[in-house]
Amino acid sequence: MKNTYIYTLATVAILAAGCGSKQEQQAPPPATPVNVAEAKLTPAAYYDKYQGKVVALNTVELRSQVPGFITNIFFKEGDIVKKGQPLYEIDRRKYLAAYQQAQANVVSARANLLRAQKDIDRYNMLLKNDAVARQTVDQATATYETARSQVAVAVAAQEAARTDLSYATITAPFTGRIGISQVRLGSQVTPGSTLLNTISAESPVAVEIVVNEQEIDRFYKLQQGSSDTTFRFQLANGTTYSKTGKLLTIDRGVDNQTGSVRVRVQFPNDSRELQDGMNGVLQVLNQNSGNRIQIPYKAITEQMGEFFVFVAKDSIALQRKVELGPRISDNIIITKGLEQGENVITEGFQRLRDSSKIMLGPPPAAAGAPQQGKPAGK
Structure with missing residues (x-):
């Protein structure tokens, strides 16, 4: 009986030790320290x-x-x-000479027209008194029409010569x-x-x-x-x-x-x-300019071509899908996915998952890291 009693105590000790280890494994992870920034509605012209x-x-x-x-x-x-x-x-000389010649041709053609006009007027008067043959009158009329057309030709040539001279x-x-x-x-x-x-x-x-x-x-x-x-x-x-x-x-x-x-x-x-x-x-x-939500660009994470931010809700970090607008300096426009006044996590989100516990404040210093203001190893 004595040996059996000792064995039972050992078994109980081992079981107790196993239960303690399991409870330690199931303990919730500590809250992750993070920094946040407010999503602000600001005038944006981009x-x-x-x-x-x-x-x-x-x-x-x-x-x-x-x-x-x-x-x-x-x-x-x-x-x-x-x-x-x-x-x-x-060089204008030949164009000037051509224009002057064209002017002279116009004067000559008008003189011929004037003579032909006088001839036809005189023959028409004689025709009334039967003092001239009809054939003579017809020839004078033809001469007049020819002289008139020659005037038109001379005037056109003068205009062409004047144009060349102007060119x-x-x-x-x-x-x-x-x-x-x-x-x-x-x-x-x-x-x-x-x-x-x-x-x-x-x-x-x-x-x-x-x-x-x-x-x-x-x-x-x-x-x-x-x-x-x-x-x-x-x-x-x-x-x-x-x-x-x-x-x-x-x-x-x-x-x-x-x-x-x-x-x-x-x-x-x-x-x-x-x-x-x-x-x-x-x-x-851009047509999307106006009052738009802006947040720091460093709060954005990308996964498979989609963009996300972590929003701080009380002591919980919620992952939120967002649509991006243009980047403005260190900030970026959010066209969809955030509301004015929400707090987005800007530092410490690398260790977060959706619904992770968070606490506001800078991340703790790594174990063994030198204290601020003191050189390493001292």
């Missing part, structure tokens, strides 16, 4: 960005319409030229900035093929962008009405142009190869700060 290029709304290449040699250049390269201002002169002096078709001359004094020019120079109107100008066909409806709506802050232009040096733009035109159709369409936004350019051909970024106000 812009979509498109690569753009400054284009002059009116640009023309100057080419001669008559052949000849350049005899005069009347402008300074790079200057603003006024509409109608003479720019180039092609010998090339003038500015509108007010704008002229570029570097492609020809010099004495250069020979060929009608329609020799490029003399290029003029571009400087104000207003347009910024041209290319947008995907899926965005066309958005720009059509902006064309019907947009605010003064809808379009801004960022220069290549990073500065933002001081004036805002307005949507000017959308191209007639979509490019079959790229599936895109060109859009032009007009900007005033009185200061001549924007130059034809400059590159930059056109900023278009």
Whole structure:
């Protein structure tokens, strides 16, 4: 009996030890220290960005319409030229001589017409008195009609000669900035093929962008009405142009190869700060701008292409799926999934799961880590 009693006590001790270990394993994990930030409703204006290029709304290449040699250049390269201002002169001598000859031909043709008119008037008077044959009158009438047509031909030739003479002096078709001359004094020019120079109107100008066909409806709506802050232009040096733009035109159709369409936004350019051909970024106000929920970007976690945050509810962390808007500095817009005033966990969420217990405060220092303000090992 004594041996049996001792065995029973040992068995009870082992069972008691096993129960104690199981109770320790089932103890709830400690609360995780976290930091939180409030989801705030703040005014948010953010812009979509498109690569753009400054284009002059009116640009023309100057080419001669008559052949000849350049005899005069009347402008300074790079200057603003006024509409109608003479720019180039092609040797005018033969065109002037042709015009003067055409003028003389008109005078001669009108003199012949006047003589033919007098002849027919005299023959008609004689015909009334049967003093001339009908055939003579008919011939005088034909001569008169021929003389009248010759006047018309001479006048047309005079107009053509006058036009050629005017083409010998090339003038500015509108007010704008002229570029570097492609020809010099004495250069020979060929009608329609020799490029003399290029003029571009400087104000207003347009910024041209290319947008995907899926965005066309958005720009059509902006064309019907947009605010003064809808379009801004960022220069290549990073500065933002001081004036805002307005949507000017959308191209007639979509490019079959790229599936895109060109859009032009007009900007005033009185200061001549924007130059034809400059590159930059056109900023278009996003339609989701306004009062939006913002939280620190560091509170976001990503899982399989979806985005989540942990929301602190009393002493529990609840995982919440959210939809993101644009990032603004260290914050990010939340378009769906959060309400104003909710607290999102910004630090310590790496150790959390849905419905984990939390406590506010910084995470505890790791075991063996040096105390703050003291170097390690001391």
